[in-house]
Amino acid sequence: xxxxxxxxxxxxxxxxxxxxxxxGVPGRGEHIRLALEEAGAEYTDTAHQExxxxxxxxxxxxxxxxxxxxxxxxxxxxxxxxxxxISQTPNILMYLGPQLGxxxxxxxxxxGIYHVNSLTLTALDGLSNEPHDVHHPIAVGEYYxxxxxxxxxxxxxxxxxxxxxxxxxxxRVLSGDASKGGEYLYVNxxxxxxxxCVEKLKGxxxxxxxxxxxxxxxxxxxxxxxxxxxxxxxxxxxxxRHYPELDDE
Amino acid sequence: xxxxxxxxxxxxxxxxxxxxxxxGVPGRGEHIRLALEEAGAEYTDTAHQExxxxxxxxxxxxxxxxxxxxxxxxxxxxxxxxxxxISQTPNILMYLGPQLGxxxxxxxxxxGIYHVNSLTLTALDGLSNEPHDVHHPIAVGEYYxxxxxxxxxxxxxxxxxxxxxxxxxxxRVLSGDASKGGEYLYVNxxxxxxxxCVEKLKGxxxxxxxxxxxxxxxxxxxxxxxxxxxxxxxxxxxxxRHYPELDDE
Numbered sequence: 001x002x003x004x005x006x007x008x009x010x011x012x013x014x015x016x017x018x019x020x021x022x023x024g025v026p027g028r029g030e031h032i033r034l035a036l037e038e039a040g041a042e043y044t045d046t047a048h049q050e051x052x053x054x055x056x057x058x059x060x061x062x063x064x065x066x067x068x069x070x071x072x073x074x075x076x077x078x079x080x081x082x083x084x085x086i087s088q089t090p091n092i093l094m095y096l097g098p099q100l101g102x103x104x105x106x107x108x109x110x111x112g113i114y115h116v117n118s119l120t121l122t123a124l125d126g127l128s129n130e131p132h133d134v135h136h137p138i139a140v141g142e143y144y145x146x147x148x149x150x151x152x153x154x155x156x157x158x159x160x161x162x163x164x165x166x167x168x169x170x171x172r173v174l175s176g177d178a179s180k181g182g183e184y185l186y187v188n189x190x191x192x193x194x195x196x197c198v199e200k201l202k203g204x205x206x207x208x209x210x211x212x213x214x215x216x217x218x219x220x221x222x223x224x225x226x227x228x229x230x231x232x233x234x235x236x237x238x239x240x241r242h243y244p245e246l247d248d249e
Numbered sequence: 250x251x252x253x254x255x256x257x258x259x260x261x262x263x264x265x266x267x268x269x270x271x272x273g274v275p276g277r278g279e280h281i282r283l284a285l286e287e288a289g290a291e292y293t294d295t296a297h298q299e300x301x302x303x304x305x306x307x308x309x310x311x312x313x314x315x316x317x318x319x320x321x322x323x324x325x326x327x328x329x330x331x332x333x334x335i336s337q338t339p340n341i342l343m344y345l346g347p348q349l350g351x352x353x354x355x356x357x358x359x360x361g362i363y364h365v366n367s368l369t370l371t372a373l374d375g376l377s378n379e380p381h382d383v384h385h386p387i388a389v390g391e392y393y394x395x396x397x398x399x400x401x402x403x404x405x406x407x408x409x410x411x412x413x414x415x416x417x418x419x420x421r422v423l424s425g426d427a428s429k430g431g432e433y434l435y436v437n438x439x440x441x442x443x444x445x446c447v448e449k450l451k452g453x454x455x456x457x458x459x460x461x462x463x464x465x466x467x468x469x470x471x472x473x474x475x476x477x478x479x480x481x482x483x484x485x486x487x488x489x490r491h492y493p494e495l496d497d498e
Contacts, residue, residue, distance in 0.1 A: 062417070065425035071364055072425060074371050074418050084360045088367040094343070095363050111333045114344050115320055118337040122323050137386050138399065139406035150387065150399050157388035168311070169323050176314035176321060 017043035017096075018080035020059055023052045025238030026189070028089045028128065029077045035093055037226035039100035047233060059085075090120050119173065126166030131193050132239045134158050134246060144243070155246035159197040163190065167207040174209035189240030196248040266292035266345075267329035269308055272301045274487030275438070277338045277377065278326045284342055286475035288349035296482060308334075339369050368422065375415030380442050381488045383407045383495060393492070404495035408446040412439065416456040423458035438489030445497040 017036060021029030029047060036043045046052030056076050058064070066072040066085075073087030079095065086095050094117050097103035104112030137154040138147040173179055191198040202211050217223060226232060235242075266285060270278030278296060285292045295301030305325050307313070315321040315334075322336030328344065335344050343366050346352035353361025386403040387396040422428055440447040451460050466472060475481060484491075 062421070065421055066427045068426040069360075071368065071422045071427040072418075073367065074415075084363075086360065086363050086367065088370040090339070091363055091366045091370055094366070095360070111318075111335065111344070114333075114335050114340055117340045117343070118322070118335065119320065121337040121340060133382070138402045139410065141406070141410055150402075153387045153399075157390070161388065161390055166323075169321075172311070172314050173320045177317040178315045178320040 014082050016081075017041060019043055019045045019047075019077060020055055020080060021045070021047055021077040022056055023047040023049075024233065025236055026233050027077075027238045030189075031089050031124070031128075032077050032079065032092050032096070033226070033231070034223065035096050035100060035102055037231075038220065038222050039096075039102060040222055041100055045231070048231065090117060090124055093117075093120055115178065119170075122166070122169065126162060126169075127190050128239055130158060130162055131190055134193075135241050135243060144241075148245075151243075151246060155194075159194060159248060163194070163197065164201060164206075167201060167210050170210045170213075171207045174213060189235050192235040193240040193242055194247045195242070200248060263331045265330075266290060268292055268294045268296075268326060269304055269329060270294070270296055270326040271305055272296040272298075273482065274485055275482050276326075276487045279438075280338050280373070280377075281326050281328065281341050281345070282475070282480070283472065284345050284349060284351055286480075287469065287471050288345075288351060289471055290349055294480070297480065339366060339373060342366075342369055364427065368419075371415070371418065375411065375418075376439050377488055379407060379411055380439055383442075384490050384492065393490075397494075400492075400495060404443075408443060408497060412443070412446065413450060413455075416450060416459050419459045419462075420456045423462060438484050441484040442489040442491055443496045444491070449497060 019029060019032055019036070021027060021032070023046065026033070029045075033045070046055045049055070059073060059078060060075055064072040069083055070085040073085065075087070077089060077092060078085050078087040079092045081095075086092050094113065097113055097116065098106070103116045106113065134155045135144050135151050136142070136147065137150045144151065201207060218227065268278060268281055268285070270276060270281070272295065275282075278294075282294070295304045298304070308322060308327060309324055313321040318332055319334040322334065324336070326338060326341060327334050327336040328341045330344075335341050343362065346362055346365065347355070352365050355362070383404050384393050384400050385391070385396065386399045393400065450456060467476065
């Protein structure tokens with residue numbers, strides 16, 4: 001559903017974007033939503049559709065071998081666009097980037113899209129995949145409660161070593177000439193999962209460019225309006241989970 | 250160094266590919282090498298250069314903020330091509346794919362490259378990143394010996410749940426119409442790390458298309474010649490590690 005449809009000229013079906021992702025948490029679908037919202041694109045979202053869950057499960061069913069145009073996706077998010085289905089978060093972003101005007105034009109900067117993609121992949125590694133692995137260090141198919149001891153150890157390493165490493169990296173990127181003052185877009189739920197730790201790191205003053213950039217992104221007109229809308233779902237038991245015992249004391 | 254240089258017309262420096270990766274193990278650099286070797290491209294490789302290690306460390310130094318064309322990479326592999334430096338394994342492959350003719354031509358299949366990229370990302374997740382995490386489930390910066398108990402638990406889950414899941418997925422992809430008989434390229438070191446487990450899964454007959462595809466790729470002229478050359482390094486203590494205690498009994 002796009003609550004914006006009424007405000008805009010109707011997009012033809014062949015050009016419409018359809019996001020297929022689990023309802024209930026922002027999850028990995030959120031990276032796609034933020035790109036679509038920033039660009040003001042019209043899209044539907046299974047997270048807000050009555051039969052959304054069914055669309056997701058049938059897409060990733062063991063029985064789905066895809067069709068002549070598309071291999072089957074392993075997992076959501078997927079983007080349906082015309083007759084095509086594209087999967088894997090950074091891949092969808094790379095597909096959308098030029099279409100939504102979110103990456104440098106190839107005639108001006110032939111490798112800009114690859115630089116954006118490398119930053120996207122690095123942000124997804126350190127600020128999305130690793131925070132997920134913190135609460136599921138042993139087995140993704142098992143309950144958190146069954147791997148809590150290991151999760152505590154991994155959380156300590158994430159807070160003390162990994163998160164500062166990634167923040168320092170992005171601080172360095174934003175210090176470099178290629179960042180052009182920081183046009184790139186990355187937003188994260190790490191501060192939901194580890195509020196005390198993030199507050200401490202922010203207070204250290206070592207990652208000021210990163211946190212300033214984060215505020216700038218949150219304040220962009222379309223992103224701000226999205227975050228305040230009912231299209232934005234709450235963090236809860238998805239990738240980013242707030243277990244106080246995994247945060248700083 | 251390219252031992253093939255003598256056999257070919259000399260590539261001009263501005264067009265030459267330079268792979269920057271740790272010497273000593275195939276590692277993530279291997280995915281890039283296989284693409285370059287399959288295409289018969291000329292390239293240099295820091296893994297075979299006397300000062301290769303220094304090139305890698307200076308590239309990923311805390312002091313490197315990149316230049317006006319390039320943000321700094323977080324980690325190798327990186328590809329230097331003319332004035333550009335591209336990082337992140339799947340990103341480099343996506344950059345090389347069209348240049349080396351390893352992805353469908355955009356005029357015939359506008360989204361072929363995105364489908365190849367989604368399969369690449371999935372293969373890297375399940376057959377490269379996860380096997381690495383098996384021997385380092387808690388902290389990448391700590392010794393294996395300090396997280397051996399957790400590694401045993403994670404290895405059990407990987408062998409019994411994750412690896413079969415990814416093999417079943419690729420079997421499904423290869424069963425689908427979009428695979429066109431299996432032109433795509435993915436090769437892995439999982440059978441080095443978990444030889445007994447892989448032998449068992451192979452013997453089950455459930456993943457015949459995957460293993461047949463693997464043999465086909467290994468038998469391709471350029472890949473075969475590469476694997477037999479001194480450009481190919483041995484697996485040892487990199488991503489793929491053979492700890493008998495982490496394999497099936």
